[in-house]
Amino acid sequence: MKPFSRELFGSRFGVLMALAGSAIGLGNLWRFPYLTAQNGGAAFILIYIVLLLLVSIPTMITEYLIGRRSRTSIILTPNRLGHPKMKFIGIFAIISAICIMGFYNVVGGWTIKYLTSSIMLQFGSDTADYAGQFSEYISSPYMPLIHTFIFTGLIAFISFKGVKKGIEKASKIITPTLFIATVLIAIRAITLPGAYEGLKYLLVPDFSKVSIDTIQNALGQGFFTLGLGAGTILIYGSYTKSDENITNSSISTAALDLFFAIVAGIAIIPAIFAISYANGSTPTLDAGPQLVFVTLPSVFASMPFGDIVAILFFFSLALAALTSAMSIFESITAFIIDVTEKSRDKAVYICYLICLIPATFCSLSQGVMSDVRILGLNIFDLLDMLSANVFMTLASLFLLIFAGWILKKEDIIDELSNHGKATTPMWILSTVYILIKYVAPLGVTAIFTYWLLF
Ligand code: TRP
DSSP states (O other): OOOSOOOOOOOHHHHHHHHHHHHSSHIIIIIHHHHHHHTTTHHHHHHHHHHIIIIIHHHHHHHHHHHHHHTSOTTTHHHHTTOGGGGHHHHHHHHHHHHHHHHHHHHHHHHHHHHHHHHTTOOOOTTSOHHHHHHHHHHSSSHHHHHHHHHHHHHHHHHHTHIIIIIIHHHHHHHHHHHHHHHHHHHHHHTSTTHHHHHHHHHSOOGGGOOHHHHHHHHHHHHHHHTOSSSHHHHHHHTSOTTSOHHHHHHHHHHHHHHHHHHHHHHHHHHHHHHHHHHTOOOOOOOHHIIIIIIHHHHHHHSTTHHHHHHHHHHHHHHHHHHHHHHHHHHHHHHHHHHHOOOHHHHHHHHHHHHHHHHHHHHHTTTTTTTOOBTTBOHHHHHHHIIIIIIHHHHHHHHHHIIIIISOHHHHHHHHTTTTTSOOOHHHHHHHHHIIIIIHHHHHHHHHHHHHHO
16 A cells, blocks of 8 residues: 555645635535525525534534545545445445536536637627527537536646646635635626615525425535535545644635625625516526526626626636536546556546546436436436435445544544644534534434435
8 A cells, every 4th residue: 555645735725725616616606595595595594504513514524534644535544544344435435426527527518618608798688598598508419518528628637737736726726716706796796776685585584484405405505515425525635734723624614615605695696686677577596507507697688797797607607616526526536546556647537537427428418318317317417316315425424423433532633633733622622523423423314314205
């Protein structure tokens, strides 16, 4: 087995930008604003924060600390830490990473297409049939595939350059740029006449809209946005220096991610309201592709300076997708490097091919292969469902059990306290340990059982 040394991230800022870049992605832009608006605004955000503190952040800390302690990718972690029988956790995580890469890269490809269309000023007419254009595009066999190959190619290009010069450097540039672009869009949105209604709809708490589903959605969103259960936090953890404070950097990542998600909500929901009122129609709120590729282009077409906002928006969407997909790609690449001991270059080629196989099926499942249904879902939706509900959840649950019940408490505290050198008070570390051992696994099990039963 290779020695524990490996290329590490160079700076604290770099680590934070890489983690935040992985966290901030399509989930923040097309799911969080919608979930918040539909589930009682600030009431949803409150529940989301509670679950973040009790379940999602402790799960993130677990992946992170195991990665840093083992300094390897998820498949070899149990071996390194002396429990080779737990290898199956890595298999779950790698399957979830490959499933996510299947549909995520396809959407990444769509963002490239929409970015180029916005640059060519194709979203100028508020009477255009954006729904028709979108479904025609995604169901065509070649163009979305070519865009997907380009998107994944960009990730491979960054990955060739390694941890410090590739992932860290790209994240240090992309994450702040993304942030500035989204803030600019939010400013444009809230200065539109009529935006206030949308802002109220997004943010004023309404506890009557809260149900068990709200809780499930909030937890699911926390897991997806922090990127848990696919080995991505674990691999970034393995590249982190031993003086980085794991608890602090996990909380900072979750806070930046939430802040970005709220700004994204402010950029999106008030604009939809303002434009609908101006046109005398009722605002339509969708999540996912419908929201970003159909509703928003028509909103941009109706707003002053809409052309620029459209470019900024699709630019943000593409960048957000890129740094997120990069972390998942790295989880698979590092797994190939650690298991086969091949060079990074070769591993990147192999990973590129591995990612393109499910992505090709996902892309074709929007058109020529739309009749292929498993469990009633097309391949795209199937991989989304399986990764989010089964593989990510189970990999996270087993990692929590591994850390809380199989590894020794002293080792966990030793890693969290940077071998006793960190200044975090002991009561905080003990609380984190209790969350990892009892609260988070119970929370994940409850949600998984609810999903299975209902
Ligand atoms: N967090 C990203 C988003 O919100 C996606 C992502 C990155 C992810 N790494 C992950 C999802 C690992 C699941 C697992 O879009």
